[in-house]
Amino acid sequence: MVLLPVRPEAARYLILAVVFVCAACGLVYELELVALASYLIGDSVTQASVVLSLMVFAMGLGSLLAKRLRCRAVVGFAVLEAVLALVGGGSGMMLYAAFAWSGGAHLVLVSFSLAIGVLIGAEIPLLMSLMQRVSRRDAEGTVADLFAADYVGALVGGLAFPFLLLPWLGELTGALLTGAVNAVAGGVLVLWLFRRDMTPRTRRRLVLLNAAVLALLAAAAALVGDFEAAARRAVYGDQVRVAVRTGVQEVVLTGRASQPPDLFIDGQLTVRGSDEHRYHEALVHPAMNGPHARVLILGGGDGLAAREALGYPDTVSVTVVDLDAGLVRLARRDPALSALNGRAYDDPRTEHVTADAFSWLRGARRGTYDVIVSDLPCPGTAGGKLYSMEFYGLARRVLAPGGRVVVHAGPARAHPGTYWTVAATVRAAGLAVTPYRSDGDHGFLLAGVGHPPALALDPAVPRLRSPLAERLPGYGPAAEHGRPEGAWPQPSTLVRPRYAR
Known part of the structure; x- marks a missing residue:
């Protein structure tokens, strides 16, 4: 002692x-x-x-x-x-x-x-x-x-x-x-x-x-x-316009004042302002070839996918479900980002819901939406549940008859295993899939109930900034080049996620 x-x-x-x-x-x-x-x-x-x-x-x-x-x-x-x-x-x-x-x-x-x-x-x-x-x-x-x-x-x-x-x-x-x-x-x-x-x-x-x-x-x-x-300048360069911690993620806007901003989320380049239209036009417009009065966007808090959907005068409503209210607030108030998204959140047809997409879908009404746009981070970056068979099953449940779902499924050529696993997962949820890959190796999946939707544009498509109409016919064959031989990959589920790179 x-x-x-x-x-x-x-x-x-x-x-x-x-x-x-x-x-x-x-x-x-x-x-x-x-x-x-x-x-x-x-x-x-x-x-x-x-x-x-x-x-x-x-x-x-x-x-x-x-x-x-x-x-x-x-x-x-x-x-x-x-x-x-x-x-x-x-x-x-x-x-x-x-x-x-x-x-x-x-x-x-x-x-x-x-x-x-x-x-x-x-x-x-x-x-x-x-x-x-x-x-x-x-x-x-x-x-x-x-x-x-x-x-x-x-x-x-x-x-x-x-x-x-x-x-x-x-x-x-x-x-x-x-x-x-x-x-x-x-x-x-x-x-x-x-x-x-x-x-x-x-x-x-x-x-x-x-x-x-x-x-x-x-x-x-x-x-x-x-x-x-100082660390932010080392990562993003000297042209940081806005840097905020939203409570969900870090959001940074960079670029010269005279140019469209680049958007980084958690250190990853999400939107390149100079050519983001190539991605968003290829994502949204093929899904709008058909009924599109009611559009649901899962993710897409930057408002850029909403901008494309709102370009159709017969679109009645666009609902954006994004977990990060801070990103939506920035997309609404920042002059550069709101100009880039065409002030989508000022349009009376736009409604924003702050919620986890999976949880929100569980409470959504059946057969409500003509078009569902899944504009989420790449598989492996986002939570696995947002690329699970259960998630796409919930999306199918809220899809109106004759409606279409489009999914951003990551780089199709750089990560073909992940891309085709997403395709198999969407397919296992009861949706027929049309794979396509746009310029820049953006992999998408257009899906619907019954037969695979045709990869085409609505005759009344708004004026496009990219040569989408000319190149869209080649996007389907481009995706097929990486299709794995033999059987489809196993689908990803909540208890068996399969998005390892």
Whole structure:
């Protein structure tokens, strides 16, 4: 037993409180790395698997390495928490910097996942040693108390990240604040509760170490805005017009003031303003060859697909279902983007619904829409459920008799396996499919109930900016070049997603 400033029972509760805080901070570091890696690299399932599996493995290594520190558990724990606060708190900025200035973040992601895992894994053995110094309870009871506090702390950290830190502070500032909390918790425990267990010289060194860590974290937090601006310029160039975090994704508009803007979503070029009409005309107009009074657009919050549908005077309504109200707000209010979409959201025929497309379709009325346009991110980027057989089954349910569905299915030539898997999935939902590939390797699927729809344009098609009418007859054969031999691929379902690239 050591000489303590409080009763042993109070010291025991203080250690359990620090266990709680450390567990919460550790889980925030993990979630922050997963979220940022998913945003920067894509494929959230893979990034979560990599980060979590590496961290769990490294935690085992950390537990083994902590045995060497048990003879100096007090000082070892203080140094460990200071290093963990700095590494975990700064991991987001380092990952973002690697992506912005080198173009790759995989090595940094792996390195920080391992480093944070080793440091977290060493915490419990050292805290166990500290607990045994202040409490005479049996080892089994002590272990149970430590793990109970650890698990509850992980729960709080896991809930705090998406509901508090991420929406209020953002990923970078949230991680830095978590690091500061981590450093303070470790420093208070050692420098106050176990101060008599150290020499004055050791105490001074630990005070200086924690002060330096907190100063670095505070300086980084103060510079987050400038850092993000510099990183954004490194990624997008010097012509960034607008950059906003909408709560769903990062939306950036770039380009000269005299030119149509380019639209980036989560770091990926989504719309090239100079030639986006080639994509949107090829997406929308073949589906409008027939009844098109009521049009449903799933995704397409930028308003560009809506612009094409509204070009038909006999279109009665266009409903845009997009999860990101911030993108729609930008498409409505930004002068450059609203000019590009023809001020589609100012048209009284346009209605916007902020909702997840899958959930919204479940509640939509049967047989409502003549045309359904699925203008969603490429398979593998969007959630798998938005390219599942169940999703297309719901779309078929709300399709009016004689209606058509058109699906953006990703690059047909660059990723033929993914493209034809989408085709097989649409087909498995009971829709007959007409594949076609436009200029720029944009792969589409035109579908309807019964027979495959003809790949043609409505006689009253509005004036087009691209040579779509001349080239459309060749778009069908262009898609067929990549068709896999033999049987169709297996369809993708909610429980068996098949969009691995």
